[in-house]
Amino acid sequence: EIVMTQSPATLSVSPGGRATLSCRASRSVTSNLAWYQQKPGQAPRLLIYDASTRATGIPARFSGSGSGTEFTLTISSLQSEDFAVYYCQQYNNWPPLTFGGGTKVEI
Amino acid sequence: EVQLVESGGGLVQPGGSLRLSCAASGFTFSIYSMNWVRQAPGKGLEWISYISNSGSTIYYADSVRGRFTISRDNGENSLYLQVNSLRDEDTAVYYCARALYLDVWGQGTTVTVSS
Numbered sequence: 001e002i003v004m005t006q007s008p009a010t011l012s013v014s015p016g017g018r019a020t021l022s023c024r025a026s027r028s029v030t031s032n033l034a035w036y037q038q039k040p041g042q043a044p045r046l047l048i049y050d051a052s053t054r055a056t057g058i059p060a061r062f063s064g065s066g067s068g069t070e071f072t073l074t075i076s077s078l079q080s081e082d083f084a085v086y087y088c089q090q091y092n093n094w095p096p097l098t099f100g101g102g103t104k105v106e107i
Numbered sequence: 108e109v110q111l112v113e114s115g116g117g118l119v120q121p122g123g124s125l126r127l128s129c130a131a132s133g134f135t136f137s138i139y140s141m142n143w144v145r146q147a148p149g150k151g152l153e154w155i156s157y158i159s160n161s162g163s164t165i166y167y168a169d170s171v172r173g174r175f176t177i178s179r180d181n182g183e184n185s186l187y188l189q190v191n192s193l194r195d196e197d198t199a200v201y202y203c204a205r206a207l208y209l210d211v212w213g214q215g216t217t218v219t220v221s222s
Contacts, residue, residue, distance in 0.1 A: 043215055
């Protein structure tokens with residue numbers, strides 16, 4: 001099973017600031033990595049797939065990068081609606097599909 | 108509008124059973140694989156089961172194998188999860204989600220296992 005590790009667990013950022021979230025895989029997942037945003041009481045929402053492709057309707061301030069075992073989600077110019085928990089997930093070596101533990105982005 | 112709507116959750120005693128449903132609309136359900144993902148209170152996301160578009164390929168997480176059964180009815184645009192022998196640790200919000208990079212999610216249905 002591939003273990004996904006996200007860091008940091010909590011990230012404090014000011015509105016308008018830049019957030020950089022990390023996700024590491026225990027072995028290579030090539031580019032088969034997705035990022036999700038989850039707000040309290042809501043289902044997760046797909047932001048990025050294939051490591052760097054924005055999902056439909058996702059603003060350009062969200063960008064993904066990386067391949068192999070190291071991945072980054074960058075949120076430039078944080079808006080109030082971006083404060084949430086973010087998860088990475090690999091779909092390269094499955095089953096199981098595996099998620100990271102999440103990064104909470106807070107003010 | 109592409110949509111998934113779960114139902115069937117509730118309060119059940121340990122050892123009990125439920126059948127969760129996920130109704131799909133707004134897309135051609137029969138061409139997509141589907142998954143169930145759960146989230147325990149205050150915890151992260153856990154994938155629990157996958158079914159291919161035809162239903163011919165099925166996978167389970169170790170934590171639920173032998174107790175949960177995934178199925179689908181492409182004629183009814185519906186996905187199901189039969190959950191048996193429920194344990195306290197199965198308490199969670201259960202989501203259905205489309206494809207391998209989970210591009211569409213339902214709103215979730217809550218399963219609470221408690222005596």
